[in-house]
Amino acid sequence: MTGPEGLDPQQLGAYFAFTEAASLLQHQVEQHLRADGGLSYVQFQLLARLADAGGPLTMTQLADGVVYSRSGLTYQAGLLEKAGLVTRAPSPDDERATLVAITEDGLALFGRVLSGHVEVVRSMLLDPLSEEDLQHLGGIMTRVRDHMRALPPRSAAPRKRRAARSL
Template sequence: MADALAPEELNTYFALMESVSLLHHAVEQHLRAEGGLSYVQFQLLARLADAPERRLTMTELADGVVYSRSGLTHQAGLLEQAGLVTRGPSPHDQRATLVTITEAGLALVAKVLPGHIEVARRLLFDPLSDADLRSLGEIMTRVRDHMRAQPPRSAATRKRRAPGA
């Protein structure tokens, strides 16, 4: 069994997790109220709006938003039903599905983004000095890069069910 976390590690871990939960809850409330979107749906639309040619493969989206393949397929289907994205085969790889944001999707991102920024600024950035912001940015970039050094979940092999299971 691994050693227990030291008190400072435990306090830091819980402070981080509580802060992330509080921020995520506030952002989710804003996105639902202003755009009828979940946070994951907003992430997908924002990534597509920022992508070259405003489209990405499902694998690129899954890796970028750290979401399960099946969950992503479901969310993309909901966004497609709402007219916010289109899905189709990639002309370069028949196994890949391209997701493209529509004009309606771009308009929705433009509608919710100012409030999203306001929530993030008010809850996350306002209590920080410029030096705090630089330090936090450097620390979180290092932590994220360490976590991302592992193979992306979309690259992991899927477990096969036993026949008849």
């Protein structure tokens, strides 16, 4: 199928290969994170962002960084807080904002699962590629990501209003 109503065979093949590879990789990563750290993929992403930030981030910054809904992020941050892996506190600069920071226990857990995470990524994604392949893939995915990131972040999107209930 070609034209504006569909993708040509090359585009469709590239899309399906990408989505299948991404799904296979994410499945293996999730299996590792559950087994080695009792973490979901989103929880690992949150800990990674906080560990890399070197200080607290707002919930909005986290939501934009991990591309996750605000309500889902609040739930996941609550689970991490209950486990003692992060803290949440009101921002002293903006009463509407909540700051999230990683704890020492959170850093320790992140460090413990990171090496296994890297090994899964290396074996599943990187090992079959040459240096030239990696250079091309990095350039392609950076261009695609930057194109997608040029759109407004999800946290900036207006919330859908619920339909008024009739009595």
